[in-house]
Amino acid sequence: MRSWCLRRASGVLLTVAVMVLMGAPALQAAEAPIAVVVTIPVLRDFAQRVGGAHVQVVSLLSGLESEHTYSPKPSDMMAVRKAQLLFEVGLGLEIWAASLVKAAGNSKLRVVTTSRGIALIRDHEAPGAEAGVPHDDQHAGNPHVWLDPENAKMMVRHITEALVGVDPLHAADYRMNQAAYLRELDEVQTDLQRELKPLKDRRIIVHHPAWPYFARRFGFTIAGEILTQAGAEPSARHLKRLIESMRKHQVRVIVSEPQLNPKIPEALARETGAQIVVLTPLPGGMPGTDTYLDLLRYNVRRLARSLEAG
Ligand SMILES: [Zn+2]
Structure with missing residues (x-):
């Protein structure tokens, strides 16, 4: 009995060692796409452009709701529970997201704030803002950063690095997709600026x-x-x-x-x-x-x- 246990244990160890040598993705089901949840649909587009066939992306907002006053649905909770990555803008935009993540209780989930490193415009600098409105330091920067394609590039880079982090085997694909998309962003930006x-x-x-x-x-x-x-x-x-x-x-x-x-x-x-x-x-x-x-x-x-x- 004891030797059987030992033999079996060493067999398991051998299997694990072989899987480690073959690379971590062997532990995942064969080529199952990475389950990604995003808060707003702009992040879905970025994640799909970089991730291609290696990702399956669910956007919580459809694009018809306000990003500030959204109330998550039960299906959102299910999506977050199954996801490996959650991409958000951050900066207090998705005030409803933190409680959703907490309630989902998914210990494997990695939340990635895609606005990190972007130079912010402070809200109270906006002309026409009412004087005397107390300034909220927690939300010191306007969160609608994605509407400048230069900021979008930074967000795309965070998404690429996060995908490489969970799926290093496809790093070359992610980086190639990113490069193609950044070029396209540049072209569209240049065209539009010229038209204006x-x-x-x-x-x-x-x-x-x-x-x-x-x-x-x-x-x-x-x-x-x-x-x-x-x-x-x-x-x-x-x-x-x-x-x-x-x-x-x-x-x-x-x-x-x-x-x-x-x-x-x-x-x-x-x-x-x-x-x-x-x-x-x-x-x-x-x-x-x-x-x-x-x-x-x-x-x-x-x-x-x-x-x-x-
Ligand atoms: Zn807004």
Whole structure:
């Protein structure tokens, strides 16, 4: 009995040793894709572009919900429970994600904050922000970093390194996919910047503070914000000032978003004669915005057309 146990134990040890020599992925089911969960669909696109067939990506948001006020569904919990990696933006954007991760109780899950290392724009620097609103140090930077393709590159790099970390066998694929995608990002950015060159009046009123990185990269000027804090209704005093300022400075374009209630932008447009253009900070928010590159092209071209017509 004892020698049988010893023989069996040494057999198991041998098997483990062979598997270690063959490389860790042998311990996984044969080529099962890496289960990845992302908070917002822009991260799904990045993870799919880098991961290709080696990943299976679930996005918690579809693109039609607000990233600030989302309530996770039971299926989200199941997805997080089964995942190896969770990609988030961070910076207080997905305030609902921490409790979801905790409740899922998945000890193997690695949460990757993809905004690490990005130079932030501070929210209170945004023009049109209401004076006297206490500044929250925890959220010292505006979290909508992905709307600048230069920041997107940093996020893609974090995703690549995380995939290489859990699946080193396919490191060459991930790095090659990343390089191809970064080149494509550069091309689209250059094309869009060239298209925008003749545009003169670049001033916009925005719905919620999602656009400072986008505006800075593509040369738009945010002349005011309807919601100075996501999820909070603006005061009557703030709206009155915004209307006065729009009339005085002849700001002709209001950016509305499909994830938010259109009533206030519509009222502002009626009051001032400005026109509304609906842009989406999240892929999938409007038809023709399924990928990040489509989203960039859609937002830049729609906005340029509105400003030209304004
Ligand atoms: Zn937002």
